[in-house]
Each structure stands twice: as C-alpha cells, then as structure tokens.
Amino acid sequence: MADARTLFDKVWDSHVVERLEDGTCILYIDRHLVHEVTSPQAFEGLRAAGRPVHRPDGTIAVVDHNIPTSDRSLPVEEPESRLQIETLEANVAAFGVPYIPVRDVRQGIVHIIGPELGLSLPGTTIVCGDSHTSTHGALGALAFGIGTSEVEHVLATQTLLQKPALNMRVQVDGKLAAGCTAKDIVLAIIGKIGTAGGTGHVIEFAGEAIRALDMAGRMTVCNMSIEAGARAGMIAPDETTFAYIAGRQFAPEGEALDRALAYWRTLPSDEGAHYDRVVNIDVSALVPMVTWGTSPEAVLPITGAVPDPAAEMDTDKRARLERMLDYMGLTAGQKLAEVPVDVVFIGSCTNGRIEDIRAAAHVAKGRHVAEGVRALVVPGSGLVKQQAEAEGLDRILLDAGFEWREAGCSMCLGMNPDRLAPGQRCASTSNRNFEGRQGPGGRTHLLSPAMAAAAAITGHLADVREFA
Amino acid sequence: MMQAFTMLTGVAAPLPIANIDTDKIIPARVLRTIVRAGLGKNLFDTLRFDETGAERPDFVLNQPAYRHAEILIAHDNFGCGSSREHAPWALLDFGIRCVIAPSFADIFHNNCFKNGVLPVRLPREICDQLMDDTKLGGNARVTIDLARQVVIRPNGQEISFDVDPFRKHLMLNGLDDIGQTMAHAASIDAYEARKTQDRAWLPAIPVAI
Numbered sequence: 180m181a182d183a184r185t186l187f188d189k190v191w192d193s194h195v196v197e198r199l200e201d202g203t204c205i206l207y208i209d210r211h212l213v214h215e216v217t218s219p220q221a222f223e224g225l226r227a228a229g230r231p232v233h234r235p236d237g238t239i240a241v242v243d244h245n246i247p248t249s250d251r252s253l254p255v256e257e258p259e260s261r262l263q264i265e266t267l268e269a270n271v272a273a274f275g276v277p278y279i280p281v282r283d284v285r286q287g288i289v290h291i292i293g294p295e296l297g298l299s300l301p302g303t304t305i306v307c308g309d310s311h312t313s314t315h316g317a318l319g320a321l322a323f324g325i326g327t328s329e330v331e332h333v334l335a336t337q338t339l340l341q342k343p344a345l346n347m348r349v350q351v352d353g354k355l356a357a358g359c360t361a362k363d364i365v366l367a368i369i370g371k372i373g374t375a376g377g378t379g380h381v382i383e384f385a386g387e388a389i390r391a392l393d394m395a396g397r398m399t400v401c402n403m404s405i406e407a408g409a410r411a412g413m414i415a416p417d418e419t420t421f422a423y424i425a426g427r428q429f430a431p432e433g434e435a436l437d438r439a440l441a442y443w444r445t446l447p448s449d450e451g452a453h454y455d456r457v458v459n460i461d462v463s464a465l466v467p468m469v470t471w472g473t474s475p476e477a478v479l480p481i482t483g484a485v486p487d488p489a490a491e492m493d494t495d496k497r498a499r500l501e502r503m504l505d506y507m508g509l510t511a512g513q514k515l516a517e518v519p520v521d522v523v524f525i526g527s528c529t530n531g532r533i534e535d536i537r538a539a540a541h542v543a544k545g546r547h548v549a550e551g552v553r554a555l556v557v558p559g560s561g562l563v564k565q566q567a568e569a570e571g572l573d574r575i576l577l578d579a580g581f582e583w584r585e586a587g588c589s590m591c592l593g594m595n596p597d598r599l600a601p602g603q604r605c606a607s608t609s610n611r612n613f614e615g616r617q618g619p620g621g622r623t624h625l626l627s628p629a630m631a632a633a634a635a636i637t638g639h640l641a642d643v644r645e646f647a
Numbered sequence: 648m649m650q651a652f653t654m655l656t657g658v659a660a661p662l663p664i665a666n667i668d669t670d671k672i673i674p675a676r677v678l679r680t681i682v683r684a685g686l687g688k689n690l691f692d693t694l695r696f697d698e699t700g701a702e703r704p705d706f707v708l709n710q711p712a713y714r715h716a717e718i719l720i721a722h723d724n725f726g727c728g729s730s731r732e733h734a735p736w737a738l739l740d741f742g743i744r745c746v747i748a749p750s751f752a753d754i755f756h757n758n759c760f761k762n763g764v765l766p767v768r769l770p771r772e773i774c775d776q777l778m779d780d781t782k783l784g785g786n787a788r789v790t791i792d793l794a795r796q797v798v799i800r801p802n803g804q805e806i807s808f809d810v811d812p813f814r815k816h817l818m819l820n821g822l823d824d825i826g827q828t829m830a831h832a833a834s835i836d837a838y839e840a841r842k843t844q845d846r847a848w849l850p851a852i853p854v855a856i
Contacts, residue, residue, distance in 0.1 A: 259679035
C-alpha cells in the first residue's frame with residue numbers, strides 16, 4: 180500500500196509548515212519544554228536580536244537539573260546552580276513564559292511533569308533542550324531533544340528546521356517473566372542494537388510486550404531510545420494511553436477530548452507501512468539486566484559475568500573493553516551478582532514515576548538497606564512524592580533505611596549536590612553510565628527500580644527474582 | 648551570529664576512540680553557565696586532566712604538536728549522549744572548527760552546524776589514513792574546503808565528503824537560521840490559523856499556570 184504511513188509519518192506530515200527546496204522542512208512545534216540548563220543562552224540570543232517568544236502558550240518552563248533534593252525551604256547553596264535557576268526565573272518573567280515555581284507541588288523533572296500534567300499528548304510535537312525528551316513519545320507524540328540554538332529557534336518561531344528521520348520498528352514479542360520490567364526490555368534492546376543502532380531513525384516500539392506495559396513502563400522504554408542513538412522513540416496510542424490522559428490538569432476534556440480521541444485513534448501505523456529497518460526481540464526468556472561498562476550497550480543479564488577483553492578479537496573493541504573494566508574497577512569473569520555497591524539511586528526521568536517507587540518499596544518492605552550503603556529515593560515530581568506519601572511508600576522506604584528526597588534530576592547527572600565521590604559504585608535507575616556521569620570517577624550500573632532496591636538490601640548487585 | 652566556515656587549514660589531532668560521549672567532551676558539572684564562551688578550558692576534562700587538575704601528558708591535546716589543533720579525527724558515534732550544545736561550544740572555544748569521524752550522533756551533529764563547527768563524515772579507512780598523517784605532528788596540516796566539499800591530506804590528495812546543501816549554504820555564509828525561518832513567517836501564520844481548526848482540542852498553556 181503506497182500511501183500507508185507509520186505513526187511517525189503521520190505526526191510529521193501534520194506538522195510540516197513548509198517544505199524547502201532541498202527537503203528541509205519547517206516543522207511546527209506544539210509543546211516546548213524549557214529548563215534552566217540549556218535555555219539561558221537561548222533567551223540571551225532573543226534579547227540580543229530583540230525577538231519575543233512567539234508562542235508562550237505553547238511553552239512551559241521548570242527547574243530540574245540543578246535543584247537540590249534536600250529541604251526546599253533552604254536557599255540553593257551552590258552559586259552556579261543558583262545563578263542558572265535565578266536566570267530562568269528572570270527570563271520567564273521577562274518573556275511571559277508559563278513557569279512552574281520551585282516550591283509548587285507540580286515542580287519536577289520536565290519529562291515526568293509533561294505527561295503527568297496532561298501537557299504531552301498523542302499526535303503532537305514536543306521538544307526540549309534535553310535528549311531525554313524522547314520520553315514523551317510513549318504517548319504517541321513526536322518528541323525529541325534539541326540543542327540551545329534550536330531552543331532559541333523554537334522560542335522565536337515555534338518551529339524547527341528539520342529533515343524527516345528514517346522509520347525503524349522494534350517489535351517486542353513475548354510475555355515478561357516476573358522480576359522483569361520495561362527497563363530490562365529497553366536495556367536488552369540497546370544491548371542488541373548498540374548505542375548507534377538507531378542513528379538517523381525514529382524508533383516505533385511495537386508488539387505484545389509493549390502493549391502490555393503501563394504508561395510508566397512505556398515512558399521508560401521511550402526515554403532510553405536516545406541511548407540507542409535514535410532521534411526519538413514512539414509508541415502508538417491505545418486505550419491504556421487514553422485512560423492515562425483523561426482528567427489530567429491540561430488534558431482536553433468534554434467535547435474537545437472526544438474530538439481528540441477520534442483523531443488519536445487514527446494515529447497508529449497503517450497496515451503495510453514502510454519501515455527502513457525492523458528489529459525483532461522476544462522477551463519471554465528475558466532475565467533482569469544490568470550494565471557493567473561505561474556505555475548503555477555494555478549490558479548483561481544479572482546472571483552473567485564481566486566479559487573478558489582477551490576473548491575479543493577486534494583490537495579496537497578489546498581496548499575499549501579494557502578501558503571500561505579499568506574505569507569500572509571490575510575484573511574479567513567476575514560474577515555480576517557479586518559486585519558490591521556503595522550507593523543506590525532510585526529516580527530520574529527514566530524511573531522516577533509512582534510505579535517505579537512502588538516497585539522499589541515492594542522489594543524494600545520489611546527489609547533493611549545493607550550496612551555502609553547509601554540509598555536515595557528521589558521522586559520525579561512533587562506530585563509523585565505526594566502520591567507516594569499518600570500510599571505510605573515513604574514510610575516503608577524510610578523504615579528500610581532509604582533516604583526520601585525532594586523531586587529533581589538528582590544523581591542522574593552531577594549538576595546538583597547529589598553526586599558520587601571518585602571510585603564510588605552506584606546501582607542506578609537512571610539512563611547513562613558514561614564515565615563521570617554521576618560525579619567524577621563515579622561508577623554506574625544501570626538497572627530497574629526493583630533491581631536497585633535489591634542491590635540496596637544486599638549491598639551488591641543482586642537478582643531481584645530471589646526476593647519473593 | 649554564527650562564524651562562517653569556508654576554508655580551514657590546520658593541525659589535526661587524532662582521537663582514536665569510538666563513542667566519545669558528550670559527558671567526555673564536556674562534563675555536566677561545568678554546564679552551569681549562562682554564557683557560551685569559556686568552556687574550552689574544560690573540553691575533554693577527564694581525558695585531559697587528572698584528579699588534581701594537572702594535565703595528563705599522554706592525552707593528545709596536551710602534547711606540544713597538537714595543543715593548537717583545529718581539527719579532530721575520531722572514530723564512530725562521536726558526540727553520543729546528551730543534547731548539550733556546550734559540547735560544540737567547548738570545541739569551538741578551544742579552537743577546534745572541524746571534527747572528522749566515520750559517524751556522529753544526531754543531536755551533536757546538528758548542534759555543530761549551528762556554531763560553525765563542521766562535522767565531516769568519512770569512512771573508517773580514510774579516517775585511519777588521516778590519523779596516520781597526523782603522526783607527522785605539527786607539520787601535518789590538513790585542509791578542509793567546504794565550498795568544494797573536500798578534505799586535502801598533507802600529501803595533496805583530495806577526499807570528497809557529503810554535506811547537506813542547506814546547512815552548507817548557512818555555514819559558508821555564516822547565516823543565522825532563525826533569520827532564514829523568519830523569512831517564512833507568512834507560512835507559519837497560515838499554519839497556525841489552520842492548526843487552530845485541525846487541533847482545536849489542543850489546549851493553550853495559560854501564563855498563570
């Protein structure tokens with residue numbers, strides 16, 4: 180069928196303002212999410228050129244990367260962080276941009292609050308100066324990260340100059356076994372296709388295992404599509420999506436919702452639509468995954484052992500493996516389930532939603548964090564925190580020896596006071612295990628919230644399936 | 648205003664590593680700035696400096712022949728990870744105007760063009776040849792001629808590369824792409840009028856949120 184289109188094609192086509200001669204398109208942006216780190220130079224550019232924000236009603240700003248996750252009534256101590264926060268506050272006031280203040284209960288990580296407040300909707304285009312904008316694709320939106328020059332471009336014009344991406348379908352079949360989660364699915368996908376596997380493509384995640392995920396799980400999967408190098412990740416909206424959206428603060432309601440639903444139901448890819456690349460993965464035999472190296476593709480089942488560089492024939496790859504093991508302080512053949520941890524971090528735009536905190540609390544209940552381990556639980560937003568407290572999850576976690584903190588990006592990246600010390604090893608539910616990502620010299624193992632809680636309890640990477 | 652890129656002749660530094668991520672190019676802790684300038688001192692921070700802040704003598708950009716390199720040659724998937732434009736800002740601030748690699752991560756690739764840093768994709772074998780050329784140290788000058796789309800090796804051999812015509816045009820002329828888009832303001836207005844009909848269900852975000 181020649182005119183059969185993918186979900187990506189449909190959202191793209193409906194946002195093309197104009198196609199220029201060489202195929203570059205002026206693409207309309209429905210929602211522009213703004214945070215303090217990648218926006219100051221963009222607002223400065225507007226100011227220098229005397230340009231206003233073209234659509235403040237399509238823009239929303241919040242502070243997340245720099246904000247300490249300790250007591251919110253205290254001032255921000257680190258001067259550079261404080262300057263970025265104050266600069267955002269001054270810019271949103273000067274340019275009339277909607278802003279969620281630091282002490283508002285709705286404050287949180289930009290990729291958590293977009294869907295949570297009903298700002299991120301199917302069939303829309305969403306951008307943010309942050310690579311994990313791919314998260315919002317879980318709702319059937321085309322959502323991707325941009326640089327600061329593009330942030331300025333969107334502020335000035337509500338559009339971007341873009342060429343269409345290629346279509347890639349990742350078909351995820353099978354039923355997940357107990358103990359496995361969306362995080363394990365996406366780590367397995369990245370392990371299979373590599374960190375450049377999706378370059379130039381928008382990945383549509385499809386199949387039985389994706390359909391079975393709740394929205395939180397779908398967001399975890401789309402969130403990490405950038406870790407596979409993809410421009411964006413998307414999942415076709417369905418009844419799970421619609422049920423999630425209904426009743427959220429900025430979601431359409433009444434007659435508008437009916438019209439939206441009628442449109443959203445036309446979004447799933449057509450039968451026979453063309454994909455430039457298709458990858459199949461069966462997750463029925465999946466085992467909880469954990470990364471051992473300094474790239475998200477360096478991932479293995481928890482039952483595995485640290486790879487041996489000597490077994491690698493390619494000299495480049497061998498050198499890379501050796502460097503990873505050296506940085507990570509691991510030895511070839513070491514069993515992953517015996518690697519001790521110093522810190523456990525549960526949170527981030529990948530796994531900071533209420534479902535993630537429930538999963539951690541489920542494992543933590545009636546148990547205690549191992550001696551010498553620091554374990555942080557950082558809700559993705561003030562609303563997630565409120566919900567968790569209403570369910571008593573904070574008590575379970577605190578009783579088990581976890582720290583219960585305020586919303587923010589926290590230890591996902593070393594921009595706020597939550598950082599690893601050099602040499603410290605962390606079991607983390609975040610998205611990147613790059614060298615120094617969680618603090619200079621810090622060592623990161625990516626895993627699911629349940630697996631992170633299991634590591635906190637045992638004091639080493641552990642198989643959560645043994646926590647019946 | 649973006650600095651135009653036409654022709655560059657300079658020292659090329661080899662960085663034979665794949666998957667150089669944006670945290671390696673510029674770590675998160677130094678992103679807490681509200682200006683573009685001044686990031687060069689933290690370029691490749693953990694590769695260049697040890698825990699005490701002293702230079703690591705074995706790192707290429709710390710070696711006398713390459714301290715003023717204007718061209719980098721790397722392996723696959725350069726610039727993977729975050730969307731931080733601080734990565735090309737840091738390269739530019741250090742003095743690097745061109746990165747040659749077999750492949751780049753999408754967002755980084757895009758960000759380079761906005762800042763007059765030219766990313767050139769060339770096959771791995773060619774990148775390896777260029778890396779061999781760099782062993783001549785400060786005498787190995789490589790030329791990049793954007794108008795003709797060629798890299799010229801120290802021995803005079805020319806290697807063609809592909810570049811998106813629209814981006815090439817902006818880069819050669821140092822054009823601000825916001826200005827380009829604003830020339831199409833009437834199209835944007837017309838689209839917005841249409842959108843109000845087509846996506847009437849999409850709520851506006853109130854300023855007093």
